[in-house]
């Protein structure tokens with residue numbers, strides 16, 4: 001099915017990224033992981049292929065390749081071991097969809113070519129799944145909004161230059177009181193806080209961001225309170241496809257290693273792949289990856305063709321988040337004790353994939369979203 005829906009251009013883009021992953025990512029991953037370093041040289045090379053401008057219109061220097069483009073980028077880079085920054089793609093999508101021409105012209109071109117990276121700051125220590133409980137405020141005084149508050153778990157907070165920030169312009173309201181701003185890291189009152197110590201994804205720093213009377217020009221408000229926040233949450237559908245694809249990439253890579261290892265490792269006088277217990281694990285992995293891939297491409301295809309896909313995007317992410325954890329766990333099992341050691345990459349994949357099940361909606365929130373759609377006959 002997937003081969004039938006992809007255009008020749010999309011197939012070529014996938015081939016290019018797969019080659020890029022094998023030559024420019026895979027051999028260098030471990031160096032960056034060991035140093036816990038953001039892989040700027042790799043990110044810039046990815047950008048040269050158009051991978052960072054995928055959610056940006058052509059007129060602002062992007063490649064405008066839609067949800068399927070995002071899926072291809074995320075699956076292939078993730079499969080190679082260093083995924084494209086998904087929150088950058090999401091923040092660029094937000095600016096592309098909601099900002100006026102002047103803001104787009106100012107902010108998007110350097111983001112499209114990877115000269116700068118974007119980040120998305122919504123979560124607060126007391127407001128994760130329930131974003132409407134956020135306490136950050138933005139108050140208009142003269143020509144500036146003054147932002148105050150603390151955001152946490154912000155991916156690439158310490159390396160990004162352009163931030164999409166959500167804050168309340170009306171504290172008395174929930175979602176209707178939230179507005180969106182484009183904030184530069186050099187604005188007065190913008191503080192990068194601590195870097196979190198976390199289980200995996202060492203090459204993608206996760207930071208606290210603090211606003212202390214942060215001075216944001218009034219024209220940088222790009223999503224106005226009222227219906228704005230709701231509309232912005234709608235663009236999470238594309239993010240969910242990208243996240244599902246990142247999970248697929250990791251699951252696929254773990255599966256490939258397990259398939260190979262099972263034919264090399266011998267026990268009881270034969271390769272372990274000859275034992276039915278191992279064969280069934282390999283089959284389960286392949287079945288589940290195939291199901292996840294079909295769900296992800298189905299959701300992305302619908303988004304690209306203007307078909308309502310809220311349910312499909314939520315289903316794909318909930319399924320791929322959990323499927324990839326199961327598949328990588330099986331890959332580790334097939335590697336036996338070696339799978340638990342750092343030398344075999346499944347150990348890193350096992351840690352990396354876990355973090356993908358939080359941002360963009362947890363599997364619980366996604367199930368609620370699926371049920372919401374089902375109960376309305378959609």
Ligand SMILES: Cc1cc2nc3c(=O)[nH]c(=O)nc-3n(C[C@H](O)[C@H](O)[C@H](O)COP(=O)(O)OP(=O)(O)OC[C@H]3O[C@@H](n4cnc5c(N)ncnc54)[C@H](O)[C@@H]3O)c2cc1C
Nearest residue numbers: 087120121122123128129153154155355358359360362364
């Ligand atoms: C590695 C990583 C990177 C991140 N990057 C970013 C980023 O770049 N920008 C950003 O803004 N945020 C980011 N986040 C934050 C992420 O979006 C939140 O972690 C997520 O929204 C969940 O919020 P929470 O952690 O506060 O959990 P909570 O909302 O407190 O939830 C706790 C538990 O309760 C469950 N739960 C909550 N409500 C319900 C309900 N109604 N029904 C059933 N179960 C429920 C949740 O599923 C979860 O299991 C990142 C998080 C991680 C781990």
